Amino acid sequence: MIGSIALILQIGFVPLLEIGIWRPDLIVLVIIYAGFKQGVLPGTLTGFLLGVIADLFGPGPVGITAFGGSIAGFLAGQLRPLKLAYNAQLLIGIVLILINSLIFFYIYQLQVETTYLYLVFSRVFPNTIYTFMIGFFLSLFFRSKLETI
Amino acid sequence: MIKLLNLIVEVRDAIVLFICILLSSILIVTSDNAPIGPFRSLALNTIGEIGGFFFNIGSYFRLSDRISELQAENARISYENMQLKDALLENIRLRKLLGFKESSDLELIPAEIIGQSPHTVYNGLILNEGSNRGIEKSNAVLTAEGLVGKIVVVEPDMSICQTLLDRNSRVSAKIQRSREQGIIAWDGGAQLKMLYLTKTIDILVGDVVVTSGYSQIFPENLKIGVVVDVSRETNDMFQEISIQPAVNFHRLEEVQIVRGKENNAQ
Numbered sequence: 001m002i003g004s005i006a007l008i009l010q011i012g013f014v015p016l017l018e019i020g021i022w023r024p025d026l027i028v029l030v031i032i033y034a035g036f037k038q039g040v041l042p043g044t045l046t047g048f049l050l051g052v053i054a055d056l057f058g059p060g061p062v063g064i065t066a067f068g069g070s071i072a073g074f075l076a077g078q079l080r081p082l083k084l085a086y087n088a089q090l091l092i093g094i095v096l097i098l099i100n101s102l103i104f105f106y107i108y109q110l111q112v113e114t115t116y117l118y119l120v121f122s123r124v125f126p127n128t129i130y131t132f133m134i135g136f137f138l139s140l141f142f143r144s145k146l147e148t149i
Numbered sequence: 150m151i152k153l154l155n156l157i158v159e160v161r162d163a164i165v166l167f168i169c170i171l172l173s174s175i176l177i178v179t180s181d182n183a184p185i186g187p188f189r190s191l192a193l194n195t196i197g198e199i200g201g202f203f204f205n206i207g208s209y210f211r212l213s214d215r216i217s218e219l220q221a222e223n224a225r226i227s228y229e230n231m232q233l234k235d236a237l238l239e240n241i242r243l244r245k246l247l248g249f250k251e252s253s254d255l256e257l258i259p260a261e262i263i264g265q266s267p268h269t270v271y272n273g274l275i276l277n278e279g280s281n282r283g284i285e286k287s288n289a290v291l292t293a294e295g296l297v298g299k300i301v302v303v304e305p306d307m308s309i310c311q312t313l314l315d316r317n318s319r320v321s322a323k324i325q326r327s328r329e330q331g332i333i334a335w336d337g338g339a340q341l342k343m344l345y346l347t348k349t350i351d352i353l354v355g356d357v358v359v360t361s362g363y364s365q366i367f368p369e370n371l372k373i374g375v376v377v378d379v380s381r382e383t384n385d386m387f388q389e390i391s392i393q394p395a396v397n398f399h400r401l402e403e404v405q406i407v408r409g410k411e412n413n414a415q
Contacts, residue, residue, distance in 0.1 A: 007196075008199055011265060012196075021339065051173070056185065056189045057267055057275060057309070058268055062185055063177040070173060112316045
């Protein structure tokens with residue numbers, strides 16, 4: 001349900017939040033949340049399925065988002081038993097967003113003529129920060145739920 | 150056997166991750182041939198219904214401003230149309246004198262943009278028209294400002310347009326002033342670049358770039374953009390030419406899809 005909403009917002013609303021070429025990624029936020037909240041298996045499968053569905057809406061290859069999403073969901077789920085504090089979840093969250101973005105753009109750069117380093121500085125870091133900022137803002141509304149994970 | 154089962158249960162999560170990664174890799178590699186058509190169709194139609202609903206709500210509140218804009222544009226276009234008609238008549242007379250075949254008009258289908266692809270590197274527009282209106286894969290997409298891209302995915306009531314701001318986009322183009330030809334690609338940022346123009350060719354900032362007409366997809370003389378930077382300080386034989394797109398991709402709401410393409414034959 002949350003995944004569907006995130007997908008609809010990502011397609012219809014998030015482009016309005018674009019700053020230059022940088023856009024937040026609500027889908028990875030949902031994947032990480034699913035991993036934190038539900039565990040490894042739901043996190044991994046959420047990452048895979050949401051990733052595949054997201055790719056269906058674009059002209060690029062299907063599976064590229066699912067690859068990183070599966071790994072991000074898996075890692076988020078592995079941390080669930082640790083019952084991390086809210087601040088720790090935020091810190092881990094930005095790391096997972098970064099990992100997801102690094103994987104996505106690594107696969108992307110295999111198909112283009114741009115260097116990976118250029119993509120890291122022009123895309124990965126800015127998108128990670130922007131996504132984290134949106135995630136932090138949204139987490140303020142769900143703080144009580146995050147603190148009970 | 151029991152030990153094996155216990156082992157599998159213990160590493161179940163890792164096995165699932167491995168399967169997901171494997172499936173993702175297979176999908177990426179076989180993306181063009183993967184049997185994803187029905188799933189894409191279902192996804193697009195679902196989003197189309199939802200996106201169309203919200204689009205209609207938003208567009209209702211923008212109606213007043215939009216009407217004013219359109220009235221002003223209508224007046225300007227009417228004036229230009231009168232001037233162009235004169236030029237067209239003269240053109241027809243001259244072409245007949247020279248024995249040229251007449252060029253034909255473009256058949257345009259209007260479509261609304263109800264969403265964009267989730268990524269910023271695979272830039273696609275989700276349109277609310279599809280094969281039911283005669284739209285086919287590779288139909289050109291444009292606005293009054295210029296070329297937007299081409300259709301890459303078609304469903305009965307929806308389609309996806311790959312814009313010029315996509316790493317896979319390649320358009321045969323020419324400099325309007327000098328008729329020099331090259332290929333338009335995306336530079337990964339907010340601009341386009343024109344490839345394969347040697348350093349001996351005279352390109353000026355401000356030159357208008359249009360479609361060349363040699364493509365089977367894009368009609369001739371569709372505006373692509375304007376040259377904003379020319380650099381000859383490259384390590385190879387070609388210049389680096391940056392082009393500001395004519396279309397503002399961040400403010401698109403409606404586009405026109407070209408149904409079929411007639412070639413201007415000589």
